[in-house]
Amino acid sequence: GAGVSQSPSNKVTEKGKDVELRCDPISGHTALYWYRQRLGQGLEFLIYFQGNSAPDKSGLPSDRFSAERTGESVSTLTIQRTQQEDSAVYLCASRLDMDNEQFFGPGTRLTVL
Amino acid sequence: QKEVEQNSGPLSVPEGAIASLNCTYSDRGSQSFFWYRQYSGKSPELIMSIYSNGDKEDGRFTAQLNKASQYVSLLIRDSQPSDSATYLCAGPNGAGSYQLTFGKGTKLSVIP
Numbered sequence: 001g002a003g004v005s006q007s008p009s010n011k012v013t014e015k016g017k018d019v020e021l022r023c024d025p026i027s028g029h030t031a032l033y034w035y036r037q038r039l040g041q042g043l044e045f046l047i048y049f050q051g052n053s054a055p056d057k058s059g060l061p062s063d064r065f066s067a068e069r070t071g072e073s074v075s076t077l078t079i080q081r082t083q084q085e086d087s088a089v090y091l092c093a094s095r096l097d098m099d100n101e102q103f104f105g106p107g108t109r110l111t112v113l
Numbered sequence: 114q115k116e117v118e119q120n121s122g123p124l125s126v127p128e129g130a131i132a133s134l135n136c137t138y139s140d141r142g143s144q145s146f147f148w149y150r151q152y153s154g155k156s157p158e159l160i161m162s163i164y165s166n167g168d169k170e171d172g173r174f175t176a177q178l179n180k181a182s183q184y185v186s187l188l189i190r191d192s193q194p195s196d197s198a199t200y201l202c203a204g205p206n207g208a209g210s211y212q213l214t215f216g217k218g219t220k221l222s223v224i225p
Contacts, residue, residue, distance in 0.1 A: 031211060043157070100205060103159060104158070
């Protein structure tokens with residue numbers, strides 16, 4: 001079946017603008033994760049959704065970052081008042097319940113000018 | 114926060130050789146580990162999962178888990194230039210956790 005999809009693939013924005021990134025997980029996957037990867041760096045956990053449970057927001061770097069998920073489907077990551085240090089690839093991953101394997105989408109490359 | 118440590122490399126091996134990638138972890142209770150391959154400019158791709166002590170083979174790849182030593186490795190036999198990528202090791206962020214802690218990755222270059 002289809003893998004994790006993300007949109008847009010690339011986003012260029014001006015400092016101070018808000019951006020919204022979208023993730024469609026693999027159908028049937030109950031868990032969804034957002035990560036950030038700066039150029040040449042490792043993966044940085046942002047937020048985790050599991051079914052209808054309250055999300056784990058412990059990785060969000062500031063209150064400018066927020067995310068929502070509708071049931072067990074689409075998730076959106078919103079960054080308000082973007083800063084240049086927000087420039088990175090934002091990766092979404094999903095996981096089938098009772099399994100620990102995470103499958104990544106292609107990512108959204110965000111550039112803040 | 115549980116830790117997963119990898120040598121960042123770069124690790125260079127000649128084509129046809131065995132590449133050995135290593136990872137250590139801090140949480141003795143962790144039961145499962147994963148190896149991801151990440152080509153430059155691409156997202157991580159899951160290539161191996163290992164859930165029990167010992168070896169697991171899949172084609173040219175062998176994952177090894179040694180819980181007593183808290184050590185995970187990935188062997189790539191008959192390395193090909195197409196194996197050149199960054200390899201990420203990941204393990205649970207605590208026993209029973211569904212969050213993964215990722216190592217920073219080891220960059221592998223296979224020289225033709």
